[in-house]
Amino acid sequence: MSARLELPQVHALGPARLIAGLDRFQRLDLAAHTRVHPPLPRPTRDNLLDLAERVDLRGRGGAGFPFARKARSALAAADRSGTRPVIVVNGAEGEPPSAKDRMLLARAPHLVLDGACLAAAAFGAEEIVIGVAAGSPGEVCVPAALDERDLPCPARTVCLPERFVSGESGALIRGVNGFAVLPPAVKARAAEGGTAGVRQRPTLLSNAETWAQLAVAARLGPEAYAAVGTIAEPGTVLLTVNRPGAGPLVVEAPFGTGLGEVLSACGLRPGEGVLVGGYHGGWLDPVDAVGAPLSRAGLAERGGSLGAGAIVALPAATCPLGEIARVATWLASQSAGQCGPCKRGLPDAAEALATLATGADGPAALEDLRRALGGARDGGACSHPDGTARFVLSALEVFARDLEIHVAGPGCGRPVLGVLPLPRDEGTSLEVDWSRCAGHGLCGVLAPGLVRLGPHGFPSSTSIPVAPWQEHDARRAVNQCPALALRMRRPERASDRPR
Incomplete structure (x- = not known):
């Protein structure tokens, strides 16, 4: 099994519910799943909605929206339109430090499918769609699990690009519908159907853990489910x-x-x-x-x-600002590039952070950083700019002492160890060959949202992350550089790696 298909390890503090059996099995196929988990009940529509409300089941993908409220909205839209809803499992986990949905789809896929099938049967769904990241274990494990079981309706797996924004619900649904996997420019609720739903149907979408939790709650009942946790x-x-x-x-x-x-x-x-x-x-x-x-x-x-x-x-051995700057640069390259905060705010913030991390021009860089983040908050077409700003601003508060050192002088002197996880293939980048660059500044004109020029007309960075929406400008800068000082570096493909 390749490095990208390594299966995350698990540990339980208290009762093992979602990871039950994974201390004995590397992966629960249907036979092992039925030995570990008791038979699945078949609740009615009203009973399943009541169960989700009594245990206050909320989305585990980040937003924490009540599942029952979302389900009622989708069912009401289906009743009004005379159509059947679509069930979507969001397994496109594009965030490097998160592996829980990847683990479930790889090691306990039937528990996730149990929850989706419960809802499909109770709500009369037309289809189940499971979105997974291309190259992830779920690309192999989910279709294998679907082939093992009887399903209440047709089901299919959709592979999505392994990018941060692919896990945004609107982007995932666009991908399922065959469009570019980007957050829609106009926010709309998938539960209402129309252009926001799968094939314009009312769509009930939750992440993999949420569906697994629904299956656990159905087996335990509300009282036993609530025996742990808080009131x-x-x-x-x-x-x-x-x-x-x-x-x-x-x-x-x-x-x-x-x-x-x-x-x-x-x-x-x-x-x-x-x-x-x-x-x-x-x-x-x-x-x-x-x-x-x-x-x-x-x-x-x-x-x-x-x-x-x-x-x-x-850990104390690494430079906090350097770590934050690495992630901010990656997040800027992962944006959809559909609004000002993503096109300019996040790249400007990443550049200011990188300058701060080196200890150069600290006061001006800090002012530039706060200005860029202020423009990114609450002004984006999706939650990506606001979430990135929250990540960076909270770091400035927690690492205030380190920030003061970097603003006042040459920096803290600690190396950047790369503790904050990022993908092994960090994406396409525009590389500057300093031995050739003559400071013509044409690249800053041809790719103004990508290349930032320093006070002497040279690019301020030798390696510039390139988002998909920036590739046209990057190629134009490479092709027209009079000194032939630019080149595109693309990530290594899985097929190119030694086995």
């Missing part, structure tokens, strides 16, 4: 704990479990700060992190967010 947030939650030098560990823990307990169980310390919620989440300082309960309400009290449940503890 306000019953049940368990999947967390992806990132470990430097090791693969991610997917931990199942009851809601309300202390973040410090989770870190300790994984052999980690809070270090300089802890990121909770992934690259659209926020940072907690070490003191707050140790005592923080892992629940939506508990983290909100500390200015944090559970998001998709991704956790990274930053």
